[in-house]
Amino acid sequence: MSEQNSAATLAGPAPTGGQTPPDKTPSAIGRMLGGSAGRSLGLVIALLALFVVGTVTAGDRFASFENVLTIIRFASIIGVISIGMTFVITAGGIDLSVGSVMGLATVVATLSWVQDFATSTSWIVMVIVALAVGAGAGLINGIVIAYGNVVAFIATLAMLVAARGLAEVLANRTTQIVKEQGFLSAMRGDLIGVPILIWIFVVVVVAGWFLLNRTTFGRRTVAIGGNLEAARLAGIKVKRHIMYVYVLAGLTAGIAAVMMLARTTAGTSTHGTLYELDAIAAVVVGGTLLVGGRGTIMGTVLGVLIFSTLTNVFTQNNLSTSVQAIAKGAIIVAAVMLQQRLANRSRARKP
Amino acid sequence: MRKAFAGVRALDGVELTVLPGEVHCVLGQNGAGKSTLIKTLSGVNQPDSGEILWNGESVSVADPVAAIQLGIATMYQELDVVDGLTVAENIFLGHEHARAGVTERRRSAKEAAALMARLGHPQISPSREVGSLSAANKQIVSMARALSHDAKLIVMDEPSAVLDSEEVKNLFRVVRELTAAGIAVIYISHRLEEIREIGDRITVIKDGRTMATNLPVATTPTAELITLMTGRAVENVFPPAPGVPAEAPVVLSVQGLGLAGVFSDVSFEVRAGEIVGLAGLVGSGRSEIVETLYGARKATAGTVEVDGRRLPPGSVRAGVHAGMGLSPEERKSQGLILDEPVYRNVTLASFGRWAKLGMLDERAERRVAREQLDALELRPADPDRPARTLSGGNQQKLLLARWLVHGTRILLLDEPTRGVDVGARAEIYALIRRLAEKGTAIVVISSEIDEVLGLSDRVLVVAEGRVIHTSNADDIDEHRVLDLVMKGTAA
Numbered sequence: 001m002s003e004q005n006s007a008a009t010l011a012g013p014a015p016t017g018g019q020t021p022p023d024k025t026p027s028a029i030g031r032m033l034g035g036s037a038g039r040s041l042g043l044v045i046a047l048l049a050l051f052v053v054g055t056v057t058a059g060d061r062f063a064s065f066e067n068v069l070t071i072i073r074f075a076s077i078i079g080v081i082s083i084g085m086t087f088v089i090t091a092g093g094i095d096l097s098v099g100s101v102m103g104l105a106t107v108v109a110t111l112s113w114v115q116d117f118a119t120s121t122s123w124i125v126m127v128i129v130a131l132a133v134g135a136g137a138g139l140i141n142g143i144v145i146a147y148g149n150v151v152a153f154i155a156t157l158a159m160l161v162a163a164r165g166l167a168e169v170l171a172n173r174t175t176q177i178v179k180e181q182g183f184l185s186a187m188r189g190d191l192i193g194v195p196i197l198i199w200i201f202v203v204v205v206v207a208g209w210f211l212l213n214r215t216t217f218g219r220r221t222v223a224i225g226g227n228l229e230a231a232r233l234a235g236i237k238v239k240r241h242i243m244y245v246y247v248l249a250g251l252t253a254g255i256a257a258v259m260m261l262a263r264t265t266a267g268t269s270t271h272g273t274l275y276e277l278d279a280i281a282a283v284v285v286g287g288t289l290l291v292g293g294r295g296t297i298m299g300t301v302l303g304v305l306i307f308s309t310l311t312n313v314f315t316q317n318n319l320s321t322s323v324q325a326i327a328k329g330a331i332i333v334a335a336v337m338l339q340q341r342l343a344n345r346s347r348a349r350k351p
Numbered sequence: 352m353r354k355a356f357a358g359v360r361a362l363d364g365v366e367l368t369v370l371p372g373e374v375h376c377v378l379g380q381n382g383a384g385k386s387t388l389i390k391t392l393s394g395v396n397q398p399d400s401g402e403i404l405w406n407g408e409s410v411s412v413a414d415p416v417a418a419i420q421l422g423i424a425t426m427y428q429e430l431d432v433v434d435g436l437t438v439a440e441n442i443f444l445g446h447e448h449a450r451a452g453v454t455e456r457r458r459s460a461k462e463a464a465a466l467m468a469r470l471g472h473p474q475i476s477p478s479r480e481v482g483s484l485s486a487a488n489k490q491i492v493s494m495a496r497a498l499s500h501d502a503k504l505i506v507m508d509e510p511s512a513v514l515d516s517e518e519v520k521n522l523f524r525v526v527r528e529l530t531a532a533g534i535a536v537i538y539i540s541h542r543l544e545e546i547r548e549i550g551d552r553i554t555v556i557k558d559g560r561t562m563a564t565n566l567p568v569a570t571t572p573t574a575e576l577i578t579l580m581t582g583r584a585v586e587n588v589f590p591p592a593p594g595v596p597a598e599a600p601v602v603l604s605v606q607g608l609g610l611a612g613v614f615s616d617v618s619f620e621v622r623a624g625e626i627v628g629l630a631g632l633v634g635s636g637r638s639e640i641v642e643t644l645y646g647a648r649k650a651t652a653g654t655v656e657v658d659g660r661r662l663p664p665g666s667v668r669a670g671v672h673a674g675m676g677l678s679p680e681e682r683k684s685q686g687l688i689l690d691e692p693v694y695r696n697v698t699l700a701s702f703g704r705w706a707k708l709g710m711l712d713e714r715a716e717r718r719v720a721r722e723q724l725d726a727l728e729l730r731p732a733d734p735d736r737p738a739r740t741l742s743g744g745n746q747q748k749l750l751l752a753r754w755l756v757h758g759t760r761i762l763l764l765d766e767p768t769r770g771v772d773v774g775a776r777a778e779i780y781a782l783i784r785r786l787a788e789k790g791t792a793i794v795v796i797s798s799e800i801d802e803v804l805g806l807s808d809r810v811l812v813v814a815e816g817r818v819i820h821t822s823n824a825d826d827i828d829e830h831r832v833l834d835l836v837m838k839g840t841a842a
Contacts, residue, residue: 216706226691227684231688231699232667234699235700
């Protein structure tokens with residue numbers, strides 16, 4: 001019970017600036033544990049535990065700088081998609097189409113006329129095309145959801161199916177090789193010993209964190225996910241913002257498509273199959289509320305890293321992908337249960 | 352039947368005794384520990400110390416199922432019915448009549464119909480979907496469920512909060528029938544008038560302690576009850592209305608406003624510094640009128656002008672931009688982002704103002720929010736606390752703070768004191784009047800007619816989606832308003 005207003009309320013209203021009572025603010029540590037850092041703590045512990053397991057079972061093969069880069073590179077594509085997904089889920093929505101939109105973007109960017117145009121101008125053209133396809137698909141999702149009043153689950157499910165189909169038609173069910181050498185040499189290189197793919201991931205994470213926590217865009221996203229009606233009645237343009245959020249998710253799928261092209265040197269309609277589920281799992285394990293209103297970029301990053309480290313540990317120990325999948329499922333449930341417990345405890349600690 | 356408590360977490364020595372067939376009222380301000388008391392009785396919370404005596408025997412109510420088996424049923428404030436199920440399915444939820452897992456629909460329907468008849472609502476069909484019922488009828492379903500469990504004690508947590516005066520009368524009739532059959536009722540309410548009408552004895556709790564128990568309803572003076580609840584005496588609840596100067600400009604002008612099927616032809620003006628009240632029953636269209644002029648619903652007829660400039664229909668943004676602010680009827684579901692900190696709730700309508708190139712200035716937001724918290728004496732004045740943890744009165748102040756920060760000149764207040772305790776109410780009334788004196792134009796809606804009359808300069812009486820009467824608040828009394836409402840509704 002938090003009310004302490006009996007005596008204060010009857011003291012009669014003062015015109016301005018009443019006395020502030022002694023604050024019962026929780027201590028800095030209490031606040032940290034109750035805040036996102038506390039929620040991420042369990043994830044950090046889980047990640048460290050996986051590293052210990054990896055080091056013990058696979059030794060130097062696991063615990064090397066190269067292998068750590070491998071883990072992060074493996075995480076980077078799903079990671080970028082997951083950042084977009086974090087925004088969508090924080091706003092109270094869901095986007096099931098990101099995987100197939102990414103596949104579509106790889107196909108469109110590698111169409112022969114696009115590649116020819118890129119060769120005659122600049123490789124950037126391929127990047128722009130991929131981003132435009134992603135953002136465009138996101139825009140369609142956003143319009144259908146925000147203005148067409150279609151439930152996000154259904155609208156993006158439709159996009160999942162349709163984008164995959166369109167990609168198959170465009171690619172004629174073939175794999176389109178990236179011939180544009182400028183693109184490959186630019187995207188497959190290193191920068192101070194770290195692959196470009198990882199740099200892209202890092203930039204997206206930093207930009208995502210900033211956007212969610214430090215900008216009016218992020219504030220609106222959290223407000224809409226926390227209470228759509230309250231946001232609407234406060235004068236926030238709710239529909240338009242929801243549309244933007246899906247555009248953002250589509251854009252991250254476009255970025256992921258560029259990364260996928262760089263990694264595999266090919267565009268095909270099967271790229272990104274089931275990526276939406278990996279992204280949702282990472283976001284939810286990271287501590288973003290599935291019902292919206294609270295999102296954490298750091299949590300999402302940790303969630304993605306946990307899954308990619310797990311895969312790496314299993315691969316290093318020559319365990320099958322089937323066993324991996326079982327472990328993944330267990331981790332999702334365990335992590336969410338642990339978080340609920342932590343969240344309840346931090347709530348109970350508040351007076 | 353006797354219950355005694357001592358030292359549940361939020362409770363610190365609560366004691367009350369309930370007799371069969373009595374209506375035992377529990378009075379207390381928000382946060383006094385009423386909810387915790389209910390949760391302890393219904394098995395949601397466990398007492399740290401003390402005991403519950405049931406028919407003279409000490410019992411432990413380990414969980415809600417145990418409570419139901421004992422015969423303690425609880426009607427929560429947020430009605431706990433499932434909208435997608437039928438009336439009969441809701442009543443027998445958790446104890447369905449079934450043979451080998453197959454539900455016996457006919458038997459359920461028959462018993463449900465009998466229960467509805469017993470509760471005086473034979474017109475509610477057992478096969479009706481609960482989502483299509485009014486709040487009042489949902490409450491009847493909830494009560495029928497309690498009876499289906501053969502409850503000996505029914506705990507009602509502010510059952511009248513969602514009801515208008517007609518429906519409250521029916522509720523009382525049902526409660527009287529229940530008690531006549533020997534069922535005990537613990538009745539929790541803020542409204543003293545109601546307790547006077549329905550209650551037998553009163554227990555007052557404050558800060559988790561029993562202040563007084565077994566007070567006879569008939570002979571305990573109101574002043575004494577308020578003193579017990581608040582710790583001091585309350586007088587002059589409504590601030591004096593100084594009158595609006597004739598030269599005050601018209602700020603808000605509504606002409607012929609209508610929303611197809613809900614209300615029509617609503618016209619009125621509000622001048623700077625004037626408080627206009629809308630009186631009427633729940634469902635008369637009051638809230639819809641205000642929501643429509645705000646732009647939250649798209650008007651199908653008429654115009655809304657602010658400072659002589661016409662607003663496009665159906666645009667909240669335009670309304671807010673022109674200087675309007677709405678404090679909605681349902682604070683929690685329409686007003687607040689409960690898990691977000693207080694300061695972000697305060698700046699929800701204006702955080703963009705301090706942002707540079709889309710980057711938030713949270714320091715400025717906290718500072719501005721803190722200034723408002725201090726000015727409105729919002730307690731606790733901690734901008735970082737989640738809005739959920741504030742009491743009803745303080746949540747209401749938070750919504751006022753939001754619009755004050757935004758610089759709103761026209762405040763639309765829908766049920767500004769719903770769920771606000773007696774002491775905090777007086778403070779909110781004073782606050783509203785103070786804002787008017789500073790030149791804010793205010794429109795107030797309330798189900799409590801005395802509140803509308805006491806607070807407003809001018810009153811519009813609404814019935815069946817029409818304004819049926821307009822007069823100065825001083826020239827009309829509660830009886831006249833009720834009379835108008837009844838006639839208007841009958842017509």
